[in-house]
Every structure is written in structure tokens, then in C-alpha cells.
Amino acid sequence: MPPQSYVSHIKEIEAFGLGQPMHGGSRDEAVLGSWRRCLDHHRLDPARTCEAVIVPEGQLRQHQEESEPLIRIARSGLERLYQQLKGLDYVLLLADRHGVAVDFLGRDADTGDLRRAGLYLGAEWREDRAGTSAVGACLATGDALIVHQSDHFDFTHTRLSCTAAPIYDLRGELAAVLDLSQLRSPEERASQGLALNLVVAAARRVELANLMAQSRRDWVLRFSQSPDFLDVDPDAAIALDAHGRINAMTHAGARLLAAAARLDWRQRHALIGQPLERFFQFDARHLPNLRADRPAQQRIVRACDGRVLFAHAIEPMRVLSPASRPVTPAPLSSALQALSAGDPAMDALLHKAARLAPQNLPILVQGETGAGKEFLARAIHGASGRSGAFVAINCAAIPESLLESELFGYLPGSWTGGASKGRQGLIEAAHRGTLFLDEIGDMPLALQAKLLRVLSESQVLPLGAREPRTVDIRVVSASHRPLAELVQSGQFRQDLLYRLNAAELHLPPLRQRRDLGGMMDRMLVDLGSQHSLGEAARAMLLAHPWPGNLRELNNVLRYAVALCGDGPQAGAAAWECVIEPAHLPDSLQAADVLDAGPSLLPMDSAAGLDAAGGAGGRCQPGTVVELEQLLAQCHGNVSEVARRLGVSRSTVHRRIQRLQLGVRCARWSKRPS
Template sequence: MGFSDHIREIERVGQGSNTGRDAVVVESWRRCLETYQLDPSKAREAVIVSETRLREHRQQAEDLVHIARSGLERLYRQVAEQNYVLLLSDREGVTVEFLGDPSFNNNLRKAGLYLGSEWSEPRAGTCAVGACITTGEALTIHQTDHFDITHTPLSCTAAPIYDTHGALTAVLDISLLSSPILKASQNMARHLVSSTVRRIELANLMANSRHDLVLRFAGAPEFLDVDPEAAIAVDGVGRITGMTHGGARLLATSRGLDWRRPELLIGQPVADFFEAGLDELASLTRASLPQDRRIAVRDGSFLYAHAIEPQQRLAGGAPARVVRTSPAIDRLGGSVPAIDGLRRKIAKLAPGRLPILLQGETGTGKEHLARIVHEVSGLPGRFVAVNCAAIPEQLIESELFGHVPGAFTGALARGRKGLVEEAEGGTLFLDEIGDMPFATQSRLLRVLAEGEVLPVGGSAPRKVDFRVVSASHRALADMVAAGTFRADLYYRLNAAVLTLPPLAERDDFSWLLDRLLEKHGGGRPLRLSAAARALILNHRWPGNIRELDNAIAFAAALCEDGWIEVSDLPDHISLSPSKPGEDAPDAEVRGVLAACKGNVSEAARRLGIDRTTLHRRMRRLGIDRPH
């Protein structure tokens, strides 16, 4: 098929004609035309992200790549002789692992079959990785199935990898630079990729569910112990804590639910899905023959199950109950009640589409939290951050909504897509939303209400679909009362509110401090002297985590042999007074507590501080309450 024929076919599909292409290809072409506004007549060079951005994506995917590596290498050995290359892409379409013949490196890089290539649909048009991210299904995009003429020589087959909470986390793809004409030639490739993905998900579930009961399932007893089709993890009280994608489909089918809504499955009693209780399921171990491990599913079907007991058990024989979290949620903070509560909220809220409002002082880590929400959500699109306070008022509308050619003096001649459209299929993070001009608030409200964006100077609105997370250090409710923030926009943004405490009130301060020491160590151990640590623990930190991060970076640059002394800290910290009432020495605090016989209220009164401050001081300094 020639260049012009390919363009004409795409245009006919856009007009509603049926050209005989697979439905998944037709739907993708229409997304490219209508949603992403891509032009099939303009060839696009393959996009290879910068080394800095690639490093960030690879660090985020590090745990999965480690678990998946043996499966990836095994698959590559199976297909390398047929000249396939293997790509593992993250949920944003960036290739974080690549296996291919190095003698073809130049051609592979030019084609985008290379480490760091970006294969999201908005960026690359119809392609296997991008379509897989969008649909959540295994598929092949063969030669002229591709939207962009640059990619039509390629044949690419991909399958999605889901995390243990049911969110799409990566895509495994094998591709050919040139291939036979018939698309059916890639059926075996799809089988191989899907089988590898199933094994990777099972390995990931096992790695993340060591303290839970794991149940593996197969339709035939002969394959139960060697190649299970699905698996789930169950905690000590019988609630589902994790699953492979096959497990999600099994659970959803048993109750007539949608597997794309994992929040309906995770956390639910396992007995809701099977005609068996926890004890009966736990007894289905290798102590009995596979054919004897037959169980009934709630939809009337039967399966064979293999139970793998938890590695650790509590006294009395009950499995230890451990709250499983994704690696993204683990980055939120230390294991203290307030942060654990925030984790539980994120685990439930992130997979949905509710708008989330983040409240907290400047520097408390609101963008960090927003990125975690995006990662846990499993949304296929990008995370696009907008600092509403940093964009000049006269430019904010064109930055957010884009502009058509020549819309205003200084506008780009070819027009520009706005940040709202850049977030298509992903998360739009509006930082410091309280600083958005009132007129722009009105336009944003229309975008959220109608799901359409109208570029500056344009007449035809464009459909958009994204999840909005906003943040402000201001009390938006007070701004609404004062008439400086639209009430209708406020109620659209605050469907769920998460609050980040100031650094001075975080009980996991030491955990945060240790993470920053690791971050700025540059591969070497970075340690604090006792005096430097005490000074850091007692500083007010008005700039919160951002100020602490800068202080550790400063000290790391000055210190000798990785040992930070007081003299290495910024002057404003080493010279600053302690928090009010917190300048009492450790020994004095102990003495007052002992004199008060452990009565914290009385001790706080004598020290001239409130009870909360004294409790925090005791925790930080490791002072137990006297008995």
C-alpha cells in the first residue's frame, strides 16, 4: 500500500467507512484523528526521551524489571532467531528495558525500537504499545495498521502487565523491522507474549504476597502446579489483597462485575467469589492430588486450585495480616499512623476518577503525592503538572487550553496544543490552584463540566478525558467565602481532600531525613553527627520538606568523607533558635517526666509547651513514657 493510499484509508475510516481493518485498529485510528488531532499525512520521527527522563522512568520501573528479567530473557531467546526485538514499556509508553541484536542498533533506534523510545498513542499514533495501554488488551499492530507512515514497515505484538492491585503498570512488546504480509503470521507471537506476561504477573504477586495465602487456579488439574492461569492473594481474615490479571478476570466473571474496576475486587471477602471459605481454600495444598483440589465458583463453574501458605504465621496458626502497598505508595513516608491512614485513602481513591484536592503548606510534598496518585491510578496517559502561580496571567489560558495559529501576537504560527490536552488519558495536576485568575477558573470549569477544550482563538472544541488533581497551600473554602475563588469550581475539585501535615508535625521525620541522606549521598554513605541531627530535628522548617531537601544537598556538598557536622549545615539552620518550648535538653525532659510520674500533661505545663509538642519531642528523641 502506497503513502497516499494509506492516508486515504485513514480518512475514510475517520468518515465512518468500514475498510475491513480490525476493530481495535479502527478505534485507534479514530482516537488519533478525533482525540489527539494527529495528521496522517505528516510522518513523525521516532521519539527517544532524554537520558534524564529515561533514568527517572527506569528507576520507577526498577522493581518490576528485576522481577520480570528472567521471563524477558527467556522470551527473547525464543524469538531472537526470527529477528524480533523485545521492549518493556511503562504505563506512559516509555521503553525501560530493551533486548535486541546490537548489530541492528542504528536501524532499530531510527525505527523507535530502542531503549527510551516513547510509544504512547498521542505521541506515536496507532502502535501496539499505545493501543495496548489504551485498551488494556493483548494485540498486534501489523504494518499498515500503524497510523503513522513511518511505522508501517513494522509488525508489533504487545500484552499488558497488571500490578497486584489490578492497575496496568507496563506493556511487553516484541517487534519486527520487516515481516510477512499476513497479519496471522503474528498469532504465535501474541501467544508467547501473553504467556510471558502471565508468568511475570504471577512472580510479581508471589514477591508481594509473602505473608498472605496465595491461590493459583487452572481449568485442568494437569496444569495446576506447572502453568496456572490465574492467581489471587488472601489475608488472614479472608479478604483479597492482590491478584494477577487472570485472577481479576476470574473474580469479576464469578460475580458479573467489570474487571476494569479493581476496587470492586481488592479488599472483598474471598467467600463472595467461591463456594468455599478461607479454611477450605487454605487446605488445597499439594498434600492432596491436583484432581482432588476442585472448587466451585459463584457463577456455577468449577476450577482446580493450589494453595501456597504464607511464609510467616502468627501464634495460633492464623496467617499474618499485612497491608500490601504498591512501590509508589511506599514512597509516601514512614510507617506511622497518620501516613498509613493517607496510604489507605490513596489505595482506595487513586484507581477511581474522583477529582482530588491536596491541601498543605508550601514544600510539604503535594506534587510528590500527586505523582503517587497518578502512578497508583493505572491511567495510561501522562502526568502533566501545571504551576498556576508560575505562569504569567496573560499566558495562562493559552498554556492550559492551547491556541490556534495566529490567535494573538506572539502565538506560534502552527498553533499549540495546551497542557490540558497533553494530559489526555492521564492526570492533570493543577498546583497552587488558588492562584488561578478568576476568568481562567470559569474556562476550566467548562472543561471539567463538558469534557471539551476550546483553544484560544478557536471555534471547534476538542474532546478531552483526564483525571484532575489540584493542590493549594491556601484555604480554598475561605477564598470561596471571600469571593476570590469560584464556589462551583471548588466543589468540582474537592470531591476528595487529602491533607499533608507540615514537616514539623510529621512523626516520620526521621524516615524522611534518612531518605534524603540516601538521595544526596551520591552512592556513598551520608551520615549526621549527633549534634547536627539534633539541630535538624529541632529546627522549625518553615519551608518544610523542600527546605530540608535543600539543606541536606548543601551539607552533602560541603562535608568531608560523607560525615555531616553542624558547620556543614546552612547558617540559617545552625544559627536558628529551637521551636518554642523545645530548647529543653534531653536530660531535662526526662527529669520533668520522671518528676511528674509520667503525667504528660503536667510535664508539658512545667516545660511551657503543649502536650502534642511534648509527645513529638519524646518520639523524636526516643524517650519512652515513664511507667
């Protein structure tokens, strides 16, 4: 805009503030009300411009966690609305009750412009921070509205056209704002009329979905002015407790109740807890007559203000009493069961994975190298019920120049050196199955943008193709690097991160697991041998820190089995080869020698034993008596012993081995703590 437009914009707001007549009188009352609050209440200066405020990632995460249930429910509705507006350059924002954008849908090509304009994740749109905007004015008034171009108080935002509708929670409190915005739009304000209708309808459906999800144990009564839309797209809904009192409502439901009783809908305390007959000419005894087994045209109700509506009553779900309800975790498939030998933290993670497996949520698996991320991803796919293939790709192992063609495929003749018949991409190969993207943190930024498009639109465009192909994939990604830190350093897209980690699973490293011994025994069985671990070798393996995790453990056991031998010839009596320290790799034995000193701790650490409740007198640290007493007190819990002594678990395990306390340690570990 030319400088004169800036000057005229400031003069118009200043004239309004002084009470002078408006030129043309074309401003909406909601806009003028916001201007008045900006001037009188927030003390904003219209001549002082300010670019959009984007909150730091940590603060954004807090806002997202607070709004997580609503974001999850709203997501499908937002994606459907965004698809309806495809090609019209609209951006969808879901802002929380603080005015911070906690979810976002927009074109990848416009990312830079959208971020600068504040149409992006983490943008803060409260009136006191950004002046008049659709989100801020909606939060202030509780009404759906349009703030079009120069309606904005801050000149920085006057090229935007924004339309917003409130989303209320079940108690009638304003919980979020759904905003539909454009960077470029026609000058006529009336051009946003359709956007207003769409965003209001979308907000209504989100409220209805939220009420249905949280009122499964209540009667739900849905209303419509038309019997034809009653069961498919109702106008309003309320929930009733067992005594027929109002327990929850959508925003339209609150307005309906308030109108019926001639109350102000903002007086929520006058609605919640009131009996149904306060608002309608029937009570809870008539609810069974309004179920869907009767034609919609016959389910007529009359409100106390005389309005005639059609109603649909949905019965509460039958829930077992706490005494009779079986408290059982999600069943584990054999593939999931094989990933743990009894570690509590790992078992809890696997039960969470079992519940997530049938869902279509993208999952991000974080864990150290070798911790079993791909094994977990394969197990999730096996439990998902998806008919397609499990397709894995290591984003760090394929050259950047080939990664795009591997992921998206290419048509014949797309590039020199390609297959003459072209090639199907791995994304397409995972159609109706699971695409596992290992080391996703190493994916180039340019490809991250293309992957984001695949996830948002469920379409893939092979190299050389003009028309995209629809794909149905479930994405499981993994990384040993914290992706949040990569976002901070600019190496990973923030919007892609939030698409990938709808559910996040953190695999514990092997050194922190309590089932290390069980995993060793299970791996030996899986190797198909009759080998077992001797006590000394077991102590050495338990003492090792395992930086390579399960992969390193598997390699060590395969090496030990090979050196231990295959036993007697065929036909001989049953025989078992015992793996001893000499059968273990040299690297483990070298590490053991490095810690071969005569004492568990230096002499000046003996006081630490006394403080921890160790031997009564000052014994020489590292003696059998001292360590035996401390092990007995900790019931064989090596981690607790290490914590009291201020040393590592591996140090304690090595000393147990040298002092030949392994058998007694195992006996103590069986005692109740």
C-alpha cells in the same frame, strides 16, 4: 515502500475518518478503535509523519526508577522469551504505564535501525505521541493485540509488526506493556499469531511472579483448568488477607473473579476487599485442604458461575513480630570488614555489598582512583559462594589491539604473533567465578558491543572460532569516570550501562570518611611493624586531602615505616617506633609549610566566628582560646568546625597541630553531641 503506498495509506485513514466503507474490511477492530482516537481525540494528522521519540537519559532514568521493582521481576522472563525467539529477529520492549520503553532486548547488529524505528530504550509509544501502535493501543484498551505494518497510523512505522500484552499490578491497574516487534516480517497479519500467544503467556507469568513476590504474608490461591499444569504453570492467582478477603490478583485472576460474580473486571473496586465466598462456593476455612500435599486432581473448587477449576493454596510465610524480630544487618565477611574502620557511610555500603554478593546481579562500582574498587570487588567475590576464580582486567592498561584477544581468547593461528597453542580468554577463565572489569569506561565501543552480547547470551566466541562457548560469569565492573556522562558524550553504550549497573555502589573518597585515623592504624598493623603515629604526624595525615585515596595512604605509611627504622635488635625489650613528621614524605611536609601562616582565618573573617557562635568577643582569629572554644562547642567534630569557619578540614587539622590542641580535641570528640 513506493510513494503510492504512502498516498493510499493516508487516503484509507481519511476515508475511515469520514465514515466511508473500508476496502476489504480487513482491519482489526482494535486498530480501527485506535485510528478513531488518533483522529477525534488526539487530533493527529495522518499525512504528518514523525520519527520515533526517544526521551532524554535523565527522563528515562526517572521512568526506570519508578518501574524498577517490576523491571527486576520481569527481566528473567524477558530473557527466557528472547532466547526462545532467537534467530527470528524479534525485539522485546517493556514499556511503563506512560508508554516509555524502560527495558529492551534486541540484536546488537541492528542497534542503529532499532533506535531509528523506536524499538529501543526510551522510546515513547503513547497514542497521542506516536499514533496507533501496539504499546499505545494496549495502554488505551487494556487488551493484548497486534498492530501489523500498515495498521500503524503514522506511515513512518508501517514497516514494523508489533504485538503487545498488558501487565497489571496487584490492584488491577495497568502497570506496563510487554511488546514483541519485528523490523521485517511477512505481509500476512496471521504470521503474528504465535507472537501474540507468547507475549500473553509471558505477561501472565510476570504478573504471577510479581504477586508471589509481594504476597508472602498472605494466602495465595492459584487456579488452572488442568490439574497437570496447576502447580507448574497456573492460569490465574489471587491473594487473600488474614480475614479471607481479596487482597491482590493477577489480570486473569480479576477476570475469573468478575466472571464468577457477573461483574465487569474493570470495576476493580468491586473485587478488592470482597470475601472469597462472594466468588466461590467455599470460604477461607477450606484453604488448608487445597495445599500441595494433596494430589492436584483432588483440589477441585467451584466458582459461583458454575465453573469447575483446580486450585492450589499456598500458606503465608511466618513472620516474627516486630518486637521479637532481630534487626541485624547482613553479616560481613572478613574481607569486607577489612575495608572499613568504622565509617558509617562505608559500613552501610559494605552491608549492602554483603546482601548483593550471593546474588547473580552485575555490580558497577564507582569511585575515585585508589579508593579500593578492586578490593571491594574481591571481597564481593569471596562472599558470593561462586566456585570459580576472580579474574581482573584493567581495560585502560591493555592496548586496544590486544584487549579483544585478552578478553575473548583465540584459537591457534588466529593472528600473527599469537601463541602457537592459542589462548583462553579472561572471560572464559572466569567461568563460574567473577570477572572484574576495571576502568570499564575506557573499553572501546566495538568491544562494548561484543561484551553486551556475552552478557545477554552467556556465550563467548574466541577469535578464529566458529562455535560459541557457554560461560557462567558474574561481572563486577568499576570506573572512576561517571559512566552516565560517557553515555551522553557517545563514548559508552547506554544499553551496556544498564546491563552492568543492576546494582551500583559508590565508594566514598578517603577525605570524606570518618575512619581515616582507624584506617591508618590498621594499615600499620598490616605492614607487620610495631610502629605508631605520633600526634604531630597523625595531625598532618588527617589534614592531607588524599587525592590518591587508600593507595596513596598505603604508600605514605610504607615510606614512613622505612624511614622510622626497625627498632632494636632481636632479643631486646619490646619497643615501639613513633612516626614523626620528619618520617613523612617531603610532599606532605611541603603542603604543611604552605599553610603555615599565623592565623586560621584572615582578620576580616572574625565576624564569621561570632555568627557561628564562636568566642564571645572579637578574638584574634586562630588563637588557642578561640579555636579551643569552637572545638568544644562542636564536640571535637573537625568537619563541623570547618563548615562554620568556611575553610577546609585540612586547614583546621593543621591549626590544631600547631596550637597543640590534639589531645583536647580527642577528649571532646568522646563527649555526646
